[in-house]
Amino acid sequence: MDSSMKLSIILFFACSLFIQGTLAAVICEKLPANLCSFAVESTGKRCVLENFNNEEENLGYTCKSSEVVVEKLAGHIESxxxxxxxxxxxxxxxxxxxxxxxxxxxxxxxxxxxxxxxxxxxxxxxxxxxxxxxxxxxxxxxxxxxxxxxxxxxxxxxxxxxxxxxxxxxxxxxxxxxxx
Structure with a gap:
């Protein structure tokens, strides 16, 4: 296999990974707490960080979708x-x-x-x-x-x-x- 063929295969593989990553839906309930705030799920609903007490009475955090819709930023997680x-x-x-x-x-x-x-x-x-x-x-x-x-x-x-x-x-x- 020549070097141009290897480069083509690598490029194809890299592009396919990129496309798969961009097609993934952003769902607030599936985001980790450290990415929740300032994220907008794919439906356009803003994500909000909420706290709760778990079974051991320790404070925990969870990500939920709000009713606020921002369609122009759908699927966006702030950097x-x-x-x-x-x-x-x-x-x-x-x-x-x-x-x-x-x-x-x-x-x-x-x-x-x-x-x-x-x-x-x-x-x-x-x-x-x-x-x-x-x-x-x-x-x-x-x-x-x-x-x-x-x-x-x-x-x-x-x-x-x-x-x-x-x-x-x-x-x-x-x-x-x-x-x-």
């Missing part, structure tokens, strides 16, 4: 690089908008490494912010110019107020489109 760049933790049970109150988190989320490269995490927090009446792109712009003022405006906003232009707090016009 460790994105988890790190965005300042999030896969071990958190439940995700809260309280994270926006820390300038460090908002700075990580709004950083180019996160905001431009990690659509799943950005989409999740975009929706979370919108639920609080905050338009994430405006918060990120405000954070770039004056992080402490952005946090003060965010904390002082009540109900539907959102961080808007550089010097004002404005009402959010309703659910904003996702940046992705």
């Amino acid at each position: 460790d690089q994105c988890v790190s760049a965005c300042g999030v933790d896969r071990d958190f049970v439940g995700i809260s908008s309280d994270a926006f109150l820390t300038p460090e988190f908002t700075g990580s989320l709004c950083s180019p490494a996160c905001y431009q490269n990690c659509p799943n995490i950005v989409d999740l927090y975009f929706e979370l912010a919108a639920g609080e009446g905050v338009f994430l792109p405006a918060l990120c712009e405000k954070h770039k110019s004056n992080p402490h003022r952005a946090m003060l405006e965010l904390m002082s906003s009540s109900g539907g107020a959102a961080v808007g232009s550089a010097d004002s707090v404005v009402e959010a016009p309703g659910p904003a489109p996702s940046p992705y």
Whole structure:
């Protein structure tokens, strides 16, 4: 067998493994706990990490699918690089908008490494912010110019107020489109 034939066989084998891997379905209930958070199963449902007490009364974690559907990211498991760049933790049970109150988190989320490269995490927090009446792109712009003022405006906003232009707090016009 000549070297070109060997190379063809190796290439065929490698491609077949790649295709098999890409066709595998992502199912939340089958994901290990350390990959659950920031994953979206193939049906488009977000995965959530839940805790429970096992038979020995030790705390354990399991991955479940939620009712939140994100079709454009179906089958996506966020990379460790994105988890790190965005300042999030896969071990958190439940995700809260309280994270926006820390300038460090908002700075990580709004950083180019996160905001431009990690659509799943950005989409999740975009929706979370919108639920609080905050338009994430405006918060990120405000954070770039004056992080402490952005946090003060965010904390002082009540109900539907959102961080808007550089010097004002404005009402959010309703659910904003996702940046992705």
